[in-house]
Structure formats: C-alpha cells, structure tokens
Amino acid sequence: MLLSEVVDTSAAVAATRSRLAKVKALSALLRAATADVVVAVVSFLIGTPRQGRIGAGWRTVLDLSVPPAERAELTIAEVDAALAEVAGTSGKGSAQRRVDLLTSLFARSTEAEQDFLRRLLTGELRQGALEGVMLDAIASAADVPGETVRRAFMLSGRLPETAVAALEGGPTALEAFRLEVGRPLRPMLASPAESLDEALTELGSCVVEHKLDGARIQVHRSGDEVHIYTRTLREITKTVPELVELVRGLPCTSVVLDGETLALTDEGRPRPFQETMSRFGAQDERELLLHPYFFDCLHLDGEDLLDEPLRDRLAALRQVAGEHVVPGVLDPSPEEAEGVVTAALSAGHEGVVVKSLVSPYAAGRRGRAWQKVKPVHTLDLVVLGVEWGSGRRRGWLSNLHLGARDPDGGPPVMVGKTFKGLTDELLKWQTEALQEIATDQDDWVVTVRPELVIEIELDGVQVSPRYPGGVALRFARVVRYRPDKDPSEATTIEEVRALLPAAQQNPPQA
Numbered sequence: 001m002l003l004s005e006v007v008d009t010s011a012a013v014a015a016t017r018s019r020l021a022k023v024k025a026l027s028a029l030l031r032a033a034t035a036d037v038v039v040a041v042v043s044f045l046i047g048t049p050r051q052g053r054i055g056a057g058w059r060t061v062l063d064l065s066v067p068p069a070e071r072a073e074l075t076i077a078e079v080d081a082a083l084a085e086v087a088g089t090s091g092k093g094s095a096q097r098r099v100d101l102l103t104s105l106f107a108r109s110t111e112a113e114q115d116f117l118r119r120l121l122t123g124e125l126r127q128g129a130l131e132g133v134m135l136d137a138i139a140s141a142a143d144v145p146g147e148t149v150r151r152a153f154m155l156s157g158r159l160p161e162t163a164v165a166a167l168e169g170g171p172t173a174l175e176a177f178r179l180e181v182g183r184p185l186r187p188m189l190a191s192p193a194e195s196l197d198e199a200l201t202e203l204g205s206c207v208v209e210h211k212l213d214g215a216r217i218q219v220h221r222s223g224d225e226v227h228i229y230t231r232t233l234r235e236i237t238k239t240v241p242e243l244v245e246l247v248r249g250l251p252c253t254s255v256v257l258d259g260e261t262l263a264l265t266d267e268g269r270p271r272p273f274q275e276t277m278s279r280f281g282a283q284d285e286r287e288l289l290l291h292p293y294f295f296d297c298l299h300l301d302g303e304d305l306l307d308e309p310l311r312d313r314l315a316a317l318r319q320v321a322g323e324h325v326v327p328g329v330l331d332p333s334p335e336e337a338e339g340v341v342t343a344a345l346s347a348g349h350e351g352v353v354v355k356s357l358v359s360p361y362a363a364g365r366r367g368r369a370w371q372k373v374k375p376v377h378t379l380d381l382v383v384l385g386v387e388w389g390s391g392r393r394r395g396w397l398s399n400l401h402l403g404a405r406d407p408d409g410g411p412p413v414m415v416g417k418t419f420k421g422l423t424d425e426l427l428k429w430q431t432e433a434l435q436e437i438a439t440d441q442d443d444w445v446v447t448v449r450p451e452l453v454i455e456i457e458l459d460g461v462q463v464s465p466r467y468p469g470g471v472a473l474r475f476a477r478v479v480r481y482r483p484d485k486d487p488s489e490a491t492t493i494e495e496v497r498a499l500l501p502a503a504q505q506n507p508p509q510a
C-alpha cells in the first residue's frame with residue numbers, strides 16, 4: 001500500500017463533517033490494507049507512529065527543506081521501516097544520522113506526503129478524537145459488531161492491535177482479549193447527573209461514594225510485582241514507591257484495583273490537584289506522600305471480576321483493601337445519600353459518584369451506570385492558543401483561547417477565552433509550557449498544538465455569532481490544568497451547546 005493512499009484518506013476524513021463518510025473512507029482503506037501494514041496504517045491515521053514520539057529526532061523535521069518527489073511511490077512499509085530506523089538510532093552521531101534518514105525519506109515524498117509526515121512526526125496529526133470513528137471503521141471493515149471491537153480495545157488499550165485482531169481473526173480473535181494482570185485497561189468513566197435525586201431514581205440499587213479530588217490510578221499486582229498506571233494508562237510505578245509498598249502489603253496474591261490517589265494536608269484535607277499530579281512526573285520525590293482510595297476491584301487471586309455486578313466487586317474490594325476503600329454508603333435512603341454529599345463536600349471533595357450496584361465494569365465508557373453529582377459545573381476544554389499579557393501580566397502568556405472537541409474527529413471548535421483564575425504559579429508554568437508547543441505567532445497571539453486540557457468553571461453559555469460553533473462561554477475561569485486527560489476526552493461542542501437554554505439549541509449551519 002502506498003503512503004499517498006493514507007494521506008488522501010486522512011485528508012478526506014478531515015474535510016468532511018459527516019461521521020458516516022469518515023467511517024466509510026477509513027473502513028475502505030482498512031479493507032485494502034494487507035495484514036503486514038495494518039498496524040502502521042492505523043497508527044498513521046490516528047497520528048501516532050507506532051515507534052512513538054522520539055523527542056529531539058522528530059523536531060528536526062520542522063527545519064528540513066527538501067525538494068519534494070514528483071510521483072507518489074513511497075510505500076507504507078518503507079515509511080514504517082524508515083521510522084523504525086530513526087527511532088532505533090542512538091549514541092554518538094545519532095542526531096546527524098536521524099537528519100540523514102529523514103532527509104532521504106522526505107526526498108522520496110511528494111509535497112502532500114512531506115506535509116503529512118511533518119505533522120505526523122511533530123505530533124500535530126495526533127487525533128485522539130478520531131478513536132471512536134476508527135473503532136466503527138474497524139468494525140465495519142472486519143464486519144464484526146462494534147461492541148466486540150470496543151471491548152477488545154478496552155482490554156488491549158491499543159487501537160492498531162485491535163484492528164489487526166479484528167481484520168485477521170474476526171470475533172474469535174477479538175473475544176480472546178482478556179484482562180491481563182500487568183496490562184492496563186481503559187478506565188470506566190462517569191456521566192454528569194442533573195441532581196442527586198435523579199441519579200438515585202434512575203439507578204435504583206446503588207452505592208453513593210465520595211468523589212475524591214485527586215488523580216485516577218490503576219494498580220496491578222501479581223505476586224510481589226506491582227505496576228501502577230494513570231488514567232491515560234501511563235506507567236508511574238517508579239514515581240510512587242509508597243503506593244507500591246502499600247499494594248504489596250495487601251492480603252492477596254494477585255489483584256487489579258481502580259481508585260484515586262491524593263496528597264493530604266496535616267488536617268487530612270485534599271491538597272491542590274497540581275500537587276498530587278506533580279508526584280507523577282519526576283522520580284521518587286517522597287516529600288508529599290500520596291494516599292490511595294480504591295473504589296473497584298477488577299481481578300482478585302486469579303478471578304476476573306469485570307463482568308460481575310458492582311455489589312460483588314465491592315465485596316471483593318473490601319476483603320482485599322479494607323481501610324483503603326473510598327468512603328461510601330450502599331443502598332442509602334435519600335436522606336443518607338444527602339448525608340454522603342454533605343460529608344464529601346465538607347471534607348473538601350468535589351461531590352459524589354452514584355453507581356449502579358448491578359452494573360458490570362464497562363471500561364473505557366462514559367455510561368449511565370456511574371453518575372457524578374457536583375455542585376460546581378466545569379468543562380474540560382482544549383487550549384488552542386494564548387495571548388501575551390499586558391500591564392501586570394506583561395511578559396507572561398495569559399489570555400487562553402479555549403476549544404471544545406468535535407466528536408467526529410475534526411479540529412476543536414473555539415468557544416471562548418479567559419485569563420481569570422490563573423495563579424501566578426500557573427501563569428509562569430503555562431508561559432513555558434505553551435511556548436514549547438507553539439506552532440505560530442501572530443502579533444500577540446500564540447497558536448499552540450491542541451494537546452493540553454484545562455478545566456474551566458463557568459456561569460453558563462450564550463449564543464454567539466462571533467465563535468465558529470455559534471456558542472460562547474459566559475464568565476469562564478480556570479480551575480486547573482488536567483494533565484491526566486487527553487484532548488480526545490475533552491467536552492464536545494455538542495455538550496457545550498446543550499448548556500444553552502432549550503429555545504436556542506439549533507446548531508448553526510456549517
């Protein structure tokens with residue numbers, strides 16, 4: 001298969017707003033791909049070369065100026081092999097060797113292919129938002145039910161491998177994916193509830209738990225071997241030795257637990273989210289101890305519990321994690337549930353999560369079985385750009401341009417700006433971080449790669465002819481950056497529009 005076929009499909013997918021057309025184009029390409037290139041084709045389409053990002057090596061492509069080839073002859077297999085070589089180059093002289101390899105790759109690429117490769121390698125093409133569309137395309141190309149593909153993806157955590165299994169082995173190969181202790185799976189997510197009462201009524205038999213204001217962790221232990229992952233499945237085992245020790249001490253031989261971790265003040269209240277997250281970055285910095293609070297058990301001593309009802313998973317959790325289980329009440333009366341909310345808020349947490357006790361663990365899904373009730377409404381938006389500040393904020397990147405996700409995988413749609421709520425510390429941090437991902441600067445506005453997610457509190461939204469989605473945020477203020485979230489998880493433009501008063505909810509014509 002030629003690289004140009006992937007480039008053309010990628011352009012066609014970006015150009016249409018129709019989800020069906022995207023799925024059709026992607027599935028036609030997948031059907032045409034031979035088994036040996038499926039992994040590379042899927043990796044390229046979602047904008048993540050399978051060799052991963054190799055830092056400095058990729059940056060050099062920004063400066064490469066190589067006359068393009070006239071004809072599109074480069075194959076996917078050749079590109080994949082060349083990238084593997086770039087990724088595998090290390091040691092003395094490797095920087096020059098990488099430039100040479102990329103230069104010869106670019107010399108064999110047409111202008112459109114060069115542009116594609118450049119965006120692929122600098123991460124600009126990375127489109128987490130395309131995930132859902134790609135899952136449908138895989139299902140359609142392999143002619144298997146979407147649910148079967150989704151389940152395999154949740155268990156494998158990797159789209160290219162899921163595609164290979166679907167296309168080569170069909171449902172049997174997909175169903176063979178099992179929970180494996182040591183391999184992270186995509187965490188189950190919650191939907192926002194209108195109110196506590198509505199959640200209680202909708203779910204019936206339920207547990208109401210504190211919604212702790214920390215960072216999600218997934219813990220895997222087999223014998224003495226422990227691995228700990230973040231919400232985005234990044235391994236952080238080495239940076240959190242106190243959690244590793246604690247998990248080693250639990251009374252079991254193997255276990256997979258889902259939970260939240262946070263740093264506490266001397267009074268036992270949650271410390272700011274940024275402080276908890278800072279523990280995930282560096283090596284062992286144990287000044288700020290992290291505490292785990294587990295809320296689910298997916299495997300215990302050889303038994304997979306994913307498909308068991310939550311009531312049984314919680315019984316297993318209590319047995320193994322006892323005092324480290326998140327506070328909550330099973331089958332509460334409405335008054336008791338209200339009491340859990342009051343206790344959670346007065347302990348400094350965000351609210352509660354109401355969970356159906358009969359539901360299985362639906363990994364990777366934002367379903368109705370878990371519903372979060374929070375008094376403050378927040379959105380997770382993508383930072384698209386930022387303006388240089390003036391006055392007291394001169395010299396700092398200040399006013400943020402915020403975008404909502406296009407659920408069909410298009411670029412984020414701008415919905416507002418804000419500099420409110422930014423502490424001096426955050427201003428300093430974002431001035432550096434945003435310059436690192438800058439792609440363009442026009443007078444005082446710096447455009448950045450849309451990869452950072454930020455949590456925004458607001459008073460509501462209003463119709464706006466000025467913004468491309470026809471809707472703008474009212475009184476937006478920054479709560480915090482969300483390094484634990486990928487742009488593919490940001491609030492969608494439809495979710496933002498749904499906040500408009502009912503009479504104003506017609507989407508604008510494109």
Ligand SMILES: Nc1ncnc2c1ncn2[C@@H]1O[C@H](COP(=O)(O)OP(=O)(O)OP(=O)(O)O)[C@@H](O)[C@H]1O
Pocket residue numbers: 188189190191209210211212213214215216231260295326353372380
């Ligand atoms: N008891 C709990 N049960 C489940 N999740 C919890 C609990 N306490 C805290 N959490 C956190 O809340 C999140 C669930 O809400 P959701 O799935 O909407 O994720 P989120 O978008 O990160 O939520 P938010 O932005 O509201 O924190 C989990 O990812 C987890 O980090």
